[in-house]
Amino acid sequence: MSKTIKIRKGVDIKLVGEAEKAKSQINRPEIFAVKPTDFHNLTPKMVVREGDEVKAGTVLFHDKYNEAIKFTSPVSGEVVEIRRGEKRRILEVRILADKEPSAIDFGAGDPGSMSREQVVEKLLNSGLWTAIRQRPFSTIANPEDHPKSIFVSAVNTAPLGADLNFICQDHISELQAGLDAMARLCDGSIHFQVAADPEKSKAFQGLKNIQLNKVSGPHPAGNVGVQIHQLDPLNKGELIWYVTPSHLITIGRLFKEGKYNPACTLALVGSEVTEPKYFDTWYGAPVKPMIKGRLKDGDLRIISGNVLTGDKIDSEGFVGFYHTEVSVIPEGHEPQFFLTEGWLSPGLHKFSLSHSFPSWLMPGKKYRLNTNLNGEERAFVVTGEMEKVFPFDIYPMQLVKSIMMNDIDMMEKLGIYEVDSEDFALCEFVCTSKIEIQRIVRQGLDTIQKEFA
Numbered sequence: 001m002s003k004t005i006k007i008r009k010g011v012d013i014k015l016v017g018e019a020e021k022a023k024s025q026i027n028r029p030e031i032f033a034v035k036p037t038d039f040h041n042l043t044p045k046m047v048v049r050e051g052d053e054v055k056a057g058t059v060l061f062h063d064k065y066n067e068a069i070k071f072t073s074p075v076s077g078e079v080v081e082i083r084r085g086e087k088r089r090i091l092e093v094r095i096l097a098d099k100e101p102s103a104i105d106f107g108a109g110d111p112g113s114m115s116r117e118q119v120v121e122k123l124l125n126s127g128l129w130t131a132i133r134q135r136p137f138s139t140i141a142n143p144e145d146h147p148k149s150i151f152v153s154a155v156n157t158a159p160l161g162a163d164l165n166f167i168c169q170d171h172i173s174e175l176q177a178g179l180d181a182m183a184r185l186c187d188g189s190i191h192f193q194v195a196a197d198p199e200k201s202k203a204f205q206g207l208k209n210i211q212l213n214k215v216s217g218p219h220p221a222g223n224v225g226v227q228i229h230q231l232d233p234l235n236k237g238e239l240i241w242y243v244t245p246s247h248l249i250t251i252g253r254l255f256k257e258g259k260y261n262p263a264c265t266l267a268l269v270g271s272e273v274t275e276p277k278y279f280d281t282w283y284g285a286p287v288k289p290m291i292k293g294r295l296k297d298g299d300l301r302i303i304s305g306n307v308l309t310g311d312k313i314d315s316e317g318f319v320g321f322y323h324t325e326v327s328v329i330p331e332g333h334e335p336q337f338f339l340t341e342g343w344l345s346p347g348l349h350k351f352s353l354s355h356s357f358p359s360w361l362m363p364g365k366k367y368r369l370n371t372n373l374n375g376e377e378r379a380f381v382v383t384g385e386m387e388k389v390f391p392f393d394i395y396p397m398q399l400v401k402s403i404m405m406n407d408i409d410m411m412e413k414l415g416i417y418e419v420d421s422e423d424f425a426l427c428e429f430v431c432t433s434k435i436e437i438q439r440i441v442r443q444g445l446d447t448i449q450k451e452f453a
Contacts, residue, residue, distance in 0.1 A: 001211070002211055002212050002213055002214070003211075003213045003214075003231060004196065004213065004214040004215075004216075005213065005214070005215055005216075005217075005221075005227070005230040005231065006196075006215075006216050006217050007215070007216070007217025007218065007220075007221035007226060007230075007391045008217060008391070009218075009387075009388060009389060009390060009391040010157075010217060010218035010219050010220055010221060010389050010390075010391055010426060011218050011219065011353060011389050011426060012157065012159075012218045012219055013159040013219070013307075013308075013351065013367075013369075013429070014159075014364070014365065014366045014367065015159050015160050015270070015271065015307070015329075015366060015367055015368070015369060016270075016271040016366045016367065016368045017160055017269050017270040017271045017272070017273055017276050017327075017328075017329075018160055018269060018276060019160070019162065019163070019267040019268065019269045019276040019277050019278055019325075020275070020276060020277045020278075021163065021166050021278075022277050022278065023265065023277070023278045023279065023280055024277055024278070024279050024280070025279075025280055026279055026280070026281060026289040026290060027289060028097065028282075029097065029282075029285050029286050029288075029289055030096060030097055031080070031094055031095070031096060031097070031286060032073075032074055032075050032077075032094070032095045032097055032282070032284040032285060032286075032318075033092040033093060033094045033095070033284055033286070033318040034060055034061075034071055034072075034073065034074070034092070034093045034095075034284055034321075035091065035092050035093075035318060035320070035321070036061070036071070036090050036091070036093075037091055038320050038321040038322065039071075039130060039139075039140055039321070040137075040138060040139050040442075041137075041139050041446070041449070042063060042140070043063065043064040043065060044061040044062070044063070044064065044071070044090050045061055045062055045063070045064040045067075046060070046061045046082065046090070046093075047059050047060060047061055047062065048060050048061075048079050048093075049079065049082075050079055050080065050081060050082055051078065051079065051080075052078070052079045053076075053077075053078055053079075054073040054076060054077065054078070054079060054095060055073070055076040055102050055103050055104050056072075056073055056074060056075050056076050056101065056102070056103035056104065056259065056260050056261075056262070057072050057073065057103050057104035057106065057125075057126055057127065057259065057260040058072060058073045058076075058104060059071070059072050059127070060072060060073055060079070060093050061090070061093065063140070066142065068124055068143060069124065069129060069130065069140055069143075070124060070125070070127050070129075071127055071130060072126060072127030072260060073095055074095075074260065074262035074282060074283050074284040075095055075097040075098070075101060075262070075282070075284070076097070076098045076101050076102040076103065077095045077096045077097040077098045078095065078096045079093065079094070079095055080094050080095065080096045081093075081094040082094075092318070095284075103259040103260060103261075104126075104259070104260070105258050105259060106122055106125055106126050106254065106258050106259065106260070107122070107258045108255065108256060108257060108258035109122075109255055109258075110180075110255070111177060111180045111181035111183075111184055111255050112180045112183075112184075114184060115184070116184050116185060119181050119184040119185060120143050120185070122254065122255070123143075123181070123251065123254075124143060126254050126260045127260060128247070128250060128251050128254055128260065129141070129143060130321070131243050131244070131247035131248075131250065131251060132185075132241050132242075132243050133241065133242055133243070134147065134239055134240065134241050134242075135224070135225065135228060135234055135239070135240045135241075135242065135417075135418075135420070136234065136239075136416070136417040136418070136420075136445065136448070136449075137445050137448075137449050138420045138421075138445070139449075141239075141241045145239050146186070146187070146239075147185075147186050147188070147239045147240050147241040148186075148188045148232070148238055148239065148240060149186060149188035149189045149190070149191055149232050149240055149241075150182050150185065150186045150188070150189075150190050150191070150240070150241045150242065150243065151191045151193070151224050151227060151228055151231075151232075151240060151241070151242040152179075152182075152190065152191065152192045152193065152210075152242065152243055152244070152245060152248065153193045153215075153222055153223070153224045153227055153242070153244070153245075154168070154192065154193060154194045154195075154201065154204055154245050155193055155194060155195050155215050155221065155222035156222050156324070157217075157218065157219035157220060157221050157222035157223075158219055158220075158222065158306035158307075158308060158309070159219070159306055159307050159308060159327075160267075160269040160270060160276075160306065160307065160325065160327055161222070161306055161324075161325060162265075162266070162267035162269075162278070162324040162325040163200070163267070164245050164246075164324070165194075165195070165200050165201055165202060165203050165204070166278065167245070167246060167265045167267075167278070167324065168203050168204070168245050168246075168249065169202070169203035171249045171252075172203060172204075172206070172207070173252070173256075174248075174249045174250075174252035174253045174256060175207070175245060175248050175249050175252055176207060176208065176209075176252065177251070177252030177253075177255045177256055178243075178247075178248030178249060178250075178251040178252035178255075179192070179207060179208075179209050179210055179248060179252075180209055180252075180255075181251055181252070181255060182243065182248070182251075183209045185241070186241065189210075189211045189232075190209060190210045190211065191210070191211050191213055191227065191231055191232065192204065192207060192210040192211065192212050192213065193213045193214075193215045193222075193224075193227050194212060194213070194214060194215070195214070195215060195216070196214040196215060196216035197216070201214075213227070213231060215227065217391070219426065220391065220422070220423060220425070220426060221391070223420075223422055223423055224242045225392075225418065225419055225420050225422070225423045226391055226392070226423065228240055228242075228418065229391075229392050229393070229418055233418065234417050234418050235417070236412060236417055238417075244322065244324070246264055246265070246324055249264075250262065250263075250264065250283070262282045262283040262284060263280065263281075263282055264280075264281060264282060264283055265278050265279065265280055265281070265324075266278065266279055266281055266290070266319060266323070266324060266325060266326060267279075267324065267325040267326070268290050268291065268294065268325070268326050268328075269325055269326070269327050269328075270303075270307075270327045270328035270329050271328075271329055271330070271368040271369075272295055272296045272298065272300050272328040272329060272330060273291075273294055273295060273296075273328050274294050274295065274296060275294055281319075283319075283321060284318065284321075285318065285319065286316065286317065286318050286319075287302065287304070287313060287315065287317055287318065287319055287326055288315055288316060290326060291315060291326070291328070295328055298330060299330065299331040299333060300328055300329070300330060300331060301328070301329055301330070301331050301371050302314065302315060302317070302326065302327075302328050303326065303327040303328070303329070304317070304318075304319045304320040304323050304326055305320060305322075305323040305325065305326075305327070306325060306327055307327050307329060307369075308422075308425035308426070308428075308429065309421070309422045309425050309438070310323065310327060311323075329368075329369065329370060329371065330368070330370040330371070331370060331371050332370035332371040332372025332373070333372075336372075346358070347359060349367065349368070350367075351367045351369060353385070353388070353389075353430055354385075373434050375432070375434050376434060377433065377434045377435065378433050378434065379433060380401070380404075380433045380435055381432075381433060382397060383432055385427075385430045385431065385432065386400075386427040386430065386431070388430070389426040389427060389429075389430055390423075390424070390426070390427055392415070392418065392419065392423070393415075394414060394415040394418065394419065395414060396424065396427055398410075398414055399411065399414040399415065399416060399419075399441075399444075400424070400427075400435075400437055400440055400441065402414055402444075403416070403440050403441065403443060403444030403447075404440060406447065408447065408448065408451060411444055411447075411448060412448075416441075416444055416445065416448060417448075419441065420441070420445070421438040421439070421441045421442040421445070422438070423441075424437045424438050424441050425438060
């Protein structure tokens with residue numbers, strides 16, 4: 001039975017630079033890349049070498065500790081570089097794309113008439129199993145597990161988040177095929193969350209084989225962790241899988257066409273973008289064709305993902321596998337004179353949750369925020385700020401402190417299995433002590449995972 005959940009705690013950070021509802025085409029790039037760093041806790045084992053010829057769908061590397069999980073090339077071409085970092089950690093596998101693309105044929109088929117084993121095999125061989133992640137820990141799901149339910153969030157409440165209704169509206173048949181495949185993987189419900197506003201969820205109203213739930217409220221209402229907490233709480237020993245609507249379209253295309261087709265749509269957003277809009281591109285494509293000639297001058301930060309949880313990349317970098325937008329905002333290196341820009345200024349252009357500045361009297365105002373922390377790390381004190389933006393029935397401050405103390409029993413009692421680092425992004429944003437809370441939560445989850453591995 002469909003449910004409606006309304007989130008009251010949280011905050012919408014309204015930024016300048018929302019993407020216009022229009023799509024642009026870009027030329028197919030020459031170089032593509034697959035980044036092992038997009039997949040948490042992955043130790044890649046290479047299958048190809050520099051100079052090898054590959055097709056779209058050819059295995060590039062697999063998980064060292066689970067060879068069934070394969071990572072495949074999004075395009076055909078030549079492996080031109082395996083870029084490594086410190087301690088020879090593999091950062092990128094770069095492919096020089098062919099002018100005439102070719103792909104491995106995995107065979108088309110209706111997932112509704114296939115067995116679970118057949119669906120799993122096709123996803124593993126094509127490399128698209130990597131689109132399915134699990135809670136707890138937010139790592140790639142183990143195909144041998146059986147989750148109690150699968151979650152899909154079609155609500156993006158992050159600052160300048162891409163409109164998933166707009167991205168998916170022309171690909172509903174592929175999305176339905178992807179959902180049909182998910183239905184073969186799980187005996188429980190497929191929870192599909194959409195915005196409560198009918199205009200923002202029009203594309204999803206006719207979907208089948210799902211439990212369509214409506215979500216309203218400020219960020220982080222669109223986070224899958226919040227939705228799991230409200231609809232199907234996660235207890236110790238249980239597993240829930242989740243996948244994005246964009247990846248479901250790619251999975252559906254695999255079953256309809258029999259090939260790994262990496263086409264996708266991304267939003268280019270942010271105050272430093274001259275024409276924020278959507279672009280039809282490909283997984284593994286560089287960001288340069290999207291941003292070339294579309295950014296303002298100045299010291300800028302390019303972020304793959306949203307401004308709260310995304311990854312900093314350079315202008316020659318590649319978009320992350322799980323991201324649906326690229327954000328560009330100003331760096332915050334410039335000093336602020338305390339009378340005109342600092343703490344004694346009127347602050348009409350400053351965003352403040354604590355009502356320290358009169359800008360709170362203008363609730364519809366959009367801000368051009370930069371990366372400046374406006375302070376440095378200091379003692380972690382109790383303020384009650386986190387509880388105002390954290391919509392879980394969990395004590396966030398106590399959980400973070402238990403992680404810092406490495407108290408595993410207390411972490412479990414305080415509900416660490418239900419959360420992910422992205423759920424604490426707003427807590428980090430409002431923290432007056434400037435503590436890197438997302439990193440601490442990620443450390444806590446890694447500790448728990450190693451403890452029970």
